[in-house]
Each structure stands twice: as C-alpha cells, then as structure tokens.
Amino acid sequence: MSLLKLAHQYIENELCLGDRAIDATVGNGHDTLFLAKQVGNTGRVYGFDIQRAAIVATTALVQHSQLLNHVTLIQASHADMATHIPISQQGKITACMFNLGYLPKGDKRIITQTSSTLLALTAACQLLAPQGIMTILAYPGHVGGDVETARVSEWSEQLDSKQFAVSTQFSATPSPSAPRLLVVRKLCGDES
Ligand SMILES: C[S@@+](CC[C@H](N)C(=O)[O-])C[C@H]1O[C@@H](n2cnc3c(N)ncnc32)[C@H](O)[C@@H]1O
Numbered sequence: 001m002s003l004l005k006l007a008h009q010y011i012e013n014e015l016c017l018g019d020r021a022i023d024a025t026v027g028n029g030h031d032t033l034f035l036a037k038q039v040g041n042t043g044r045v046y047g048f049d050i051q052r053a054a055i056v057a058t059t060a061l062v063q064h065s066q067l068l069n070h071v072t073l074i075q076a077s078h079a080d081m082a083t084h085i086p087i088s089q090q091g092k093i094t095a096c097m098f099n100l101g102y103l104p105k106g107d108k109r110i111i112t113q114t115s116s117t118l119l120a121l122t123a124a125c126q127l128l129a130p131q132g133i134m135t136i137l138a139y140p141g142h143v144g145g146d147v148e149t150a151r152v153s154e155w156s157e158q159l160d161s162k163q164f165a166v167s168t169q170f171s172a173t174p175s176p177s178a179p180r181l182l183v184v185r186k187l188c189g190d191e192s
Contacts, residue, residue, distance in 0.1 A: 003181040004099070006169060007135040008034055010183055011095045014133045018042040019094040022085070022127065024078040024120055025049060025112065027103050029058030035097065036067040045071045046085055048078040051110060054103055078120035085127055096124045098136040100152075101145055114148045118155055125164065125186065134184040141177035149180065156182050163187055 001009075008031075015021055017040040023032040026047040035045045049055055055075045062068045074084050078098075082090070098121070100112040124134055136156075140149035156166045165185045171178035 003137055003169060003171060003179050007097065007099075007137055007181055007183075010133060010135055011035070011097065012038065014131070015039060015095045020089050020092055021045050022081065022093055022096040022124065023047040024081065024096060024098045024124065025100065026058045026073065027054050027099065028105070029054075029061035031097050031099055032058050032071060032073075033061055033065060033067070035095065036062055036065070036071050038095075039070065041067070041070050043070060044089075046081070047071060047073045048076055048081055048084070049073075049103075050075065050077055051103060051106065053106060077116050079116040079123070081120060082123045082127065090127050092129050093124075093127045094129055094132050096128060096132070096134040098124075098134070100137060100148060101139040101142060108142075111142065111144050112148065113144070114151045117148055118151060121152065121155060125159070125184070128186040130186055130188050132186045134186075136182040136184070137179060138182065139179045141179070146177075152182065153180075156184060159184070 015038040019039045021035040026032045026049040032047045055073050062071050102108045102111045138149040140146040167183045169181040
C-alpha cells in the first residue's frame with residue numbers, strides 16, 4: 001500500500017460526517033476531495049495552497065463532485081492557517097493532511113519550505129481537536145525535501161508525549177530518499 005493510501009486510511013478511521021478537516025497543501029485537490037467526501041455536506045474542509053493554479057484545479061475537482069459548498073479554499077500559506085480558520089472551529093479540527101513537496105505536473109521549483117512547514121505544523125497542532133489526527137507525507141528525495149524531512153522529523157520528536165503520539169511509516173523499500181509518513185495524534189486539549 002502506498003504511503004498516501006495509508007494516510008487516507010488513518011484519516012478514514014477518525015473523520016466522520018459533519019467533522020471539520022484541513023488540507024494544508026491542496027495541490028491538484030485529490031486529498032481535499034477525499035476529505036470533503038469523508039465530512040459530507042454537514043462538515044467542512046479548509047484547504048490551503050500558495051499557488052493559484054492549485055486553487056483553480058481543486059475548485060474544479062471538488063465542484064465536479066458537487067461538494068464545493070462544503071469546502072473553503074484559501075490561497076495563502078499554511079503557516080497562516082490559524083488566521084483563516086474561524087475562532088469557533090479552532091481546537092475542533094478532526095484531521096489535517098500535509099502532502100509536502102511540489103505540485104505534481106506543476107512548477108517543480110515551488111516546493112514547501114522548511115520554515116513555513118514547521119510554523120504550519122505547530123499551528124495545526126493547536127487547531128486539532130483532542131483525539132484529532134494529522135498526517136504528514138514528506139519527500140526527502142528532491143532538493144530541499146531532504147532538509148525539510150529531517151527538520152519535520154526533529155520537530156515531531158520534540159512534541160510533548162503527554163499531548164501528542166507520533167508514529168513514522170517508511171516505504172516498503174526504505175532508503176534515505178524514500179518518502180515517509182508521520183502520523184501525529186493529539187491526545188488531549190492544550191494545557192495552556
Ligand atoms: C505535493 S503537492 C500537494 C498534493 C495534493 N495534496 C493533491 O492531492 O494533489 C504540495 C503542494 O504544496 C503547496 N505549497 C507549497 N508551499 C506552501 C505553503 N507555504 N502553504 C500552502 N501550500 C504550499 C504547493 O504549491 C503544492 O501544490
């Protein structure tokens with residue numbers, strides 16, 4: 001099973017009709033559509049991408065499945081996600097997906113950047129509901145992806161184990177350049 005399918009499986013086990021979810025990197029919209037189908041017409045998906053092409057492609061894909069009314073697409077960095085999610089929904093997000101790297105079939109020079117990715121991961125931790133889940137698919141095989149993957153792994157290791165459980169899944173044929181999937185589960189509410 002691909003790591004992307006595995007990420008979907010983790011989320012499928014948690015995300016129900018009526019829930020809220022975030023796609024932090026909408027790209028061509030496949031993950032947004034997956035999340036939108038899971039939450040149905042009583043839920044909501046918030047999707048972020050810095051590229052207009054990604055927002056346009058995702059709008060068309062989700063519209064085709066008649067789920068656009070339940071999806072909010074935002075052309076902005078995921079680092080700023082907290083400023084775009086209504087206060088009433090903060091701490092109530094059941095699932096958040098990150099699929100790092102570049103837009104498939106798009107401009108491969110536009111990649112997720114370590115500094116904004118780390119800010120976004122920290123913001124997502126705050127936005128998650130207790131028992132909420134976050135999947136992070138990281139690709140060390142492209143230039144910049146190696147450092148980003150290493151920093152994301154370090155970031156996950158320093159999370160408070162009383163508040164978050166982290167697991168990492170590797171490709172069936174592991175190598176330093178093979179993708180990996182980090183799964184972060186929020187165990188309880190923020191203590192602050
Ligand atoms: C691997 S693609 C995502 C694939 C997507 N989930 C799908 O189903 O097609 C990564 C995406 O992250 C986007 N991205 C890069 N930096 C970003 C940022 N700071 N905030 C949000 N999206 C970003 C890229 O534009 C690209 O579309």
